Amino acid sequence: MTDGTLRRGNPASVTEPYPEGGLALGAERSQQIHWCAAGSPIDCPAVAAVRATGLVKRFETTTAVDGVDLVVAPGEVRGLLGPNGAGKTTLLRILFGLIRPDAGEVELFGRELSDLGQSALDGVAGFVEEPAFYPYLSGRANLRLLARLDGNTATAEEIEDALTRVDLSPRADARLSVYSTGMRQRLGIAAALVRRPRLLLLDEPTSGLDPAGARAVAALVQELAADGVAILLSSHQIGELEKVCSAYTVLRDGRVVWDGTAAELEEQAPVSAYVLTTSDDAHAFRIAAEQPGIRAELTPTGGLTVAAAPQQLDAVVLALGDARVIIRRLELLVSPLEAMFFALTADERLDGLAPQELAAKVLAPA
Amino acid sequence: MSALAGASELAVPRRAAGDGFTNAYRAELQKLLAQLTTRLVALFAVIGPFAFAAVLKVQSGTPSDALFGAWVHSSGFAISLVILGFAGTWGFPIIAGVLVGDLFASEDRHGTWKTILTRSCTREDVFTGKLAAAGTVTIAASLLLAASSLLAGIALVGAQPLVNFSGVLSSSGHVLALTLVSWLYCLLPVLAYTSLAILFSVATRNGILGVLGPLIVALLTQLLDLIGKGVIVHTLLIGSAFDGWHGLFVNHPFFGPFLASGFVCLVWIAVCLGVSWRILRRRDFLTRSDAGRTSWTAPLRVVVAAAAAVAILALCASLGPTGVTARRVSHAIGAEFNNVTLLQQQLIGRQVPAGAKLDILPTCNRRAAAAIGPGDWNCNIYVYLPQPNAVPFQQTAVEYDVSVEYNGCYKAQSPPAFLGGPTMRNARGRNVTNPLYIVYGCFNEF
Numbered sequence: 001m002t003d004g005t006l007r008r009g010n011p012a013s014v015t016e017p018y019p020e021g022g023l024a025l026g027a028e029r030s031q032q033i034h035w036c037a038a039g040s041p042i043d044c045p046a047v048a049a050v051r052a053t054g055l056v057k058r059f060e061t062t063t064a065v066d067g068v069d070l071v072v073a074p075g076e077v078r079g080l081l082g083p084n085g086a087g088k089t090t091l092l093r094i095l096f097g098l099i100r101p102d103a104g105e106v107e108l109f110g111r112e113l114s115d116l117g118q119s120a121l122d123g124v125a126g127f128v129e130e131p132a133f134y135p136y137l138s139g140r141a142n143l144r145l146l147a148r149l150d151g152n153t154a155t156a157e158e159i160e161d162a163l164t165r166v167d168l169s170p171r172a173d174a175r176l177s178v179y180s181t182g183m184r185q186r187l188g189i190a191a192a193l194v195r196r197p198r199l200l201l202l203d204e205p206t207s208g209l210d211p212a213g214a215r216a217v218a219a220l221v222q223e224l225a226a227d228g229v230a231i232l233l234s235s236h237q238i239g240e241l242e243k244v245c246s247a248y249t250v251l252r253d254g255r256v257v258w259d260g261t262a263a264e265l266e267e268q269a270p271v272s273a274y275v276l277t278t279s280d281d282a283h284a285f286r287i288a289a290e291q292p293g294i295r296a297e298l299t300p301t302g303g304l305t306v307a308a309a310p311q312q313l314d315a316v317v318l319a320l321g322d323a324r325v326i327i328r329r330l331e332l333l334v335s336p337l338e339a340m341f342f343a344l345t346a347d348e349r350l351d352g353l354a355p356q357e358l359a360a361k362v363l364a365p366a
Numbered sequence: 367m368s369a370l371a372g373a374s375e376l377a378v379p380r381r382a383a384g385d386g387f388t389n390a391y392r393a394e395l396q397k398l399l400a401q402l403t404t405r406l407v408a409l410f411a412v413i414g415p416f417a418f419a420a421v422l423k424v425q426s427g428t429p430s431d432a433l434f435g436a437w438v439h440s441s442g443f444a445i446s447l448v449i450l451g452f453a454g455t456w457g458f459p460i461i462a463g464v465l466v467g468d469l470f471a472s473e474d475r476h477g478t479w480k481t482i483l484t485r486s487c488t489r490e491d492v493f494t495g496k497l498a499a500a501g502t503v504t505i506a507a508s509l510l511l512a513a514s515s516l517l518a519g520i521a522l523v524g525a526q527p528l529v530n531f532s533g534v535l536s537s538s539g540h541v542l543a544l545t546l547v548s549w550l551y552c553l554l555p556v557l558a559y560t561s562l563a564i565l566f567s568v569a570t571r572n573g574i575l576g577v578l579g580p581l582i583v584a585l586l587t588q589l590l591d592l593i594g595k596g597v598i599v600h601t602l603l604i605g606s607a608f609d610g611w612h613g614l615f616v617n618h619p620f621f622g623p624f625l626a627s628g629f630v631c632l633v634w635i636a637v638c639l640g641v642s643w644r645i646l647r648r649r650d651f652l653t654r655s656d657a658g659r660t661s662w663t664a665p666l667r668v669v670v671a672a673a674a675a676v677a678i679l680a681l682c683a684s685l686g687p688t689g690v691t692a693r694r695v696s697h698a699i700g701a702e703f704n705n706v707t708l709l710q711q712q713l714i715g716r717q718v719p720a721g722a723k724l725d726i727l728p729t730c731n732r733r734a735a736a737a738i739g740p741g742d743w744n745c746n747i748y749v750y751l752p753q754p755n756a757v758p759f760q761q762t763a764v765e766y767d768v769s770v771e772y773n774g775c776y777k778a779q780s781p782p783a784f785l786g787g788p789t790m791r792n793a794r795g796r797n798v799t800n801p802l803y804i805v806y807g808c809f810n811e812f
Contacts, residue, residue, distance in 0.1 A: 059652075093480070093650075093651065093652070096480065096483070096484045097483065097484075098479070098480055098483060098484070098650070098651040099650045099651065099652065100650060121484055121485070121486065122486055124484070125484070126484070127480070127481070127484075128480050129477075129480075130477075131481070132476055132477035132478045132480065132481050133476070133478065133481060134397060134400075134476060134478060135476065136400055136401055136402070137397070137400055141396075141400070144396075145393050145396055145397065146393075146481070146482075146485055148389055148392055148393045148396065149389050149390060149393045149482055149485040149486065149487050150389070150485050150486045151386075151389050151486055152389070153486075191481070195485070195486075
């Protein structure tokens, strides 16, 4: 959770739009909703974008979500991680009101989802699994239809702008039935954008996208988060999550097994693996091997791999400098998040593994 | 992706304008009107009656098994009413099924429940919006069919008076009014079939069953009409409501079936929509894999429940009194024979005093073991004609083969040897429909 974006305040006292983009909405409803941009100078109400407590969902004999607590603050990009069947999609469906939990409560911007049904989703957008649209309509007509369901809050220009942002404008009038998976994914993001969301729930948003598209989504996510939009991102692409997430929630068998900020994760992560290429790899190998708690291996293609905690790697780098060994390349082979994810979701220990062995285990496809 | 605009442009969230129901209704209409099936149904509703009327125009045959079918060359209104009869049997269930049967199930097929339910509409908004859109398109298609059938009939045949179910020639204006009322009345059972299609669509989550459901129910209705003699089960079927307008086309209209069927339709609508909402309100919208695992459970349950309901109805089909009795058939045929005989005399140019009445004795018997109930009947009508040389009069027996429906409507046909063929020459030497050859009538079963 990012401190400073959630602040105590009295929602009832806020009736005027915030000057920096936040807005008091839904006055006609029984509860008010207040949004506050990150870093707003005024006293923002203490309303989390998502506050879920004790969520439980059972399907016949399995418990898909088992006592999950989750808080997503405005401006926070929270990664939702977990192996297949961990309950990520079920959790997102509960947050969208598509599934009713057997126990627990969900508040979106302070409004209980169970009380207000889908009307609590004002300001919330995104998709679960792959985005789905009507194949007999064009991409643009699909967005118009969805805007109509939103009460025509998006103008034609705004729809065009959303299509442009996801690079779909040239194909917007083609029928959806001819769209590729990646194009549908981009249309899903455009459909979320036309709602002008304050909370984005995205399930594998880069699935089916080419690397450039994935990078653009990451940039968009960062841009929206900087503007105070809360984002909950579920993905198997750990590398992509690392680029944008400021906090993580890791699920396993329907339970939260880790929850914290990116900095906390880095601190608590088990050893990571690095690829190191130097001006004298043999010497570098000897130096690394002498450091306590570090395992190093020379690779047949040149360079070496090192398994170390981040602080331990610092010592290796300093020692190499002292020995006047020039570091030409230092890359993460197994990131702290990947190592942490493996440690939390697998029953195997990573301590004492050689770097290549560590990489083979952690990076092996599930 | 390129050309990312400043995120601040998206910073101000806005509340949905208008109410959720209206937004959902408009969105559903947009979807329905974009679909090929909707356009094809509309096209069929416009072109179909004209094609039907044109085919009849170029051939001498008539769809005489349908009520008013023998009169299609004599009055354009008969064409509209024949089409109404066909539509009540098959057309309206097909229209309801094709237009609406996939309305809810398509959201499952396309996986779009999650798309629409995560916008600014509640489930209630989406449900009521879909209902309103479904009602709008089915009513629009029905009215289109009504307008087209009337226009086709009047344009290709003419707006001549029509012989009613009492054997009396009704004026064009009167028949036009009754025809319009009949089409409008049939909107009630159309909405009942629409509700049934919605229930199939929601309960089975299967578009095929949603589309075919009303048609299968219509088929089963036909079968139940064949096997049962009792009034109770027939009155409870949606299909029977399409007969409610028959009572308007007699000299002394009867409204029992009209009102009872209307009430039954309202009950069907309330039950179907109530159950549909209950299913949808409680439903979890799961992942596709979860849905795939149970994709045949829901349809199977619905099919089993429907089969059980049909079996119960079949067992009860003969419960209650039968409205088709020898006394009613004889009375109706006798009175109508009197009127059509007078009409025939007028057509051939004979002066018939107002209120003239034949001295007749109708005797009708069912051609089966049971003496009552729908089916094939035989009627002998003994006519006592005053003759100058006869003492005191001459007796003539006219025989009719009568096919009586469960709803009290009948078609009586006489062998040509008795009363001439389907057509005859009128006083002006023109070929006209012989009103005595085929006689249509309806009596009150209640």
